[in-house]
Amino acid sequence: MSMEQRETAAILIIGNEILSGRTQDRNIQHIATHMTDIGIAMMEVRVVPDIPHYIVDAVKALSAAHSYVFTTGGIGPTHDDITAENVAAAFDVPLEENKDARDMLQAYYGDEGLTKSRLRMARIPKGAKLIPNQVTSAPGFIIENVHVMAGVPRIMQDMLTHILPSLQGGAPILSNTVTCELTESILAEKLAQLQLDNVDVEIGSYPYYSSGSLGVSLVVRTTEADRLEAVTIALESLVQELGAAPKRMEIAKKS
Amino acid sequence: MSMEQRETAAILIIGNEILSGRTQDRNIQHIATHMTDIGIAMMEVRVVPDIPHYIVDAVKALSAAHSYVFTTGGIGPTHDDITAENVAAAFDVPLEENKDARDMLQAYYGDEGLTKSRLRMARIPKGAKLIPNQVTSAPGFIIENVHVMAGVPRIMQDMLTHILPSLQGGAPILSNTVTCELTESILAEKLAQLQLDNVDVEIGSYPYYSSGSLGVSLVVRTTEADRLEAVTIALESLVQELGAAPKRMEIAKKS
Structure with a gap:
């Protein structure tokens, strides 16, 4: 996409x-x-x-x-x-x-x-x-x-x-959001590689600050449901490798 | 202003x-x-x-x-x-x-x-x-x-x-907000005249729709406290003339 x-x-x-x-x-x-x-x-x-x-x-x-x-x-x-x-x-x-x-x-x-x-x-x-x-x-x-x-x-x-x-639209843009309690700087290097390896999807990283602690929402966006699932799974593995628990917010929610 | x-x-x-x-x-x-x-x-x-x-x-x-x-x-x-x-x-x-x-x-x-x-x-x-x-x-x-x-x-x-x-600011912009349960079209003509008569202040009209009824927030803005008060009083009179009850939200609140 x-x-x-x-x-x-x-x-x-x-x-x-x-x-x-x-x-x-x-x-x-x-x-x-x-x-x-x-x-x-x-x-x-x-x-x-x-x-x-x-x-x-x-x-x-x-x-x-x-x-x-x-x-x-x-x-x-x-x-x-x-x-x-x-x-x-x-x-x-x-x-x-x-x-x-x-x-x-x-x-x-x-x-x-x-x-x-x-x-x-x-x-x-x-x-x-x-x-x-x-x-x-x-x-x-x-x-x-x-x-x-x-x-x-x-x-x-x-x-x-x-x-x-x-309005003339296109294929709906599907997305998954995975949150975790890592800081962006811990994730950045592996995340950049994941994006490079999957240039057909868009991977966004959105830090949040809530009740005194930092976390990050990682968002995968594409029009292809199978690519969405594949890259989301890779993202979840990446978070686990870094020692945190990935939490997938919703499956294939349009966002 | x-x-x-x-x-x-x-x-x-x-x-x-x-x-x-x-x-x-x-x-x-x-x-x-x-x-x-x-x-x-x-x-x-x-x-x-x-x-x-x-x-x-x-x-x-x-x-x-x-x-x-x-x-x-x-x-x-x-x-x-x-x-x-x-x-x-x-x-x-x-x-x-x-x-x-x-x-x-x-x-x-x-x-x-x-x-x-x-x-x-x-x-x-x-x-x-x-x-x-x-x-x-x-x-x-x-x-x-x-x-x-x-x-x-x-x-x-x-x-x-x-x-x-x-930052180099200027005189704070003071404002008063008067709300009433009139529609904008009832107010429009007299409000336009009030603005014409007071070109040194800014009069804004912001309709709202809440619980099925329409109302309007009228906002007076100027840096001069005395002009703010004078035009707000004129605005309140205008609303009363049209048969509604003006409600001044806060006095000389910065907005």
Whole structure:
């Protein structure tokens, strides 16, 4: 498996609240996990502020570099929601009132409730396809390879569910995780050799620090179930040779 | 307060484990909160994989654009720890064994324990200044305006503590948060006017969805305590005019 050979994706988080530290992001992991499950390689994440040129530049760069881009945040009705106009600018198309989006908002809010502020959420870049939103009715949209979603996790998750069937993935990336109470420096040399001997799989080493002691999670990733098993067994032997007890977390879990 | 006028910062997270969805990032919010506290504007975050050109390109771009850059991840002893060599490449300096880093590792592991793998962690870009690490002894480093730290949150936090006194911040950014059970579309028009009437403060609107109901957190940010109080009171009046009960979360909390 080479990450470079498969379809790739990037996430663009638009929001001052993540950059100020006020809010803990919960969207990256959700989107990333779904991409891994359908065999798309998540290659890059950017978080940018609610400032036009940051959004335009990031949309252009990520759209050009990857098969799919997913943005979250900035599509509500308030003054600091500036995603739609800047995505339109990135693709040099006008932002206009979308009839279908207006109909969705009208069905939800009624004729009386269709205020000027709510109609802001019907402003969609020309030519974009809408993404339904079953939580608050205000749609996201898809333009070229960029999927523009809400920032509220519950709404983003609903929108992503609608998008997933349209994406062209590859073979799911399978993984095993083996943990042990060794430090990385004890493992490093043999682990590097194991990686060299098995260049078709990806072996990652992720140290953790918990309750005053260090350990490491070793992760084997590949699309081939038999290779996953073979390299995981070799990894477990390696840990045992070094005098520790390997603990396999789950078998062939998608991660 | 203009975000553009103050010192700016960016975070670069280096790690496949975040991009695969395996690990929930816990470093962005920690670093961002500390920057806000000392009056540095966090402008951008990027997450990139363990692939050389991604690291080199991101270090170059972020270092050129911001006063400070903070990287996390990829400085351990294993084969997938490639941050040091790629930061060196970004600044076109050699990576070499640093005597002080070697001494730190030797003091911790002893002469016998100073293995080839552990010595990998003494390879530091020429001219860089070390960042101590009281958890595992392997240092981070500072080169130009780039601060290279570990990815394990406990170790990163220790390193950041050492770095903070050396940063040139500005007046702390003060904030108040007012929550209410209104939807953003009800608030949007009056809120936009309040922002227009008070261009020296930043007013953010962050919807949330909890237990089946929507609400919104309204955040006022400025460095001036009197302006913070005045605009917060105006915001509370606005919410009351719309028939809801404003709830001020904390007074003049740094956020």
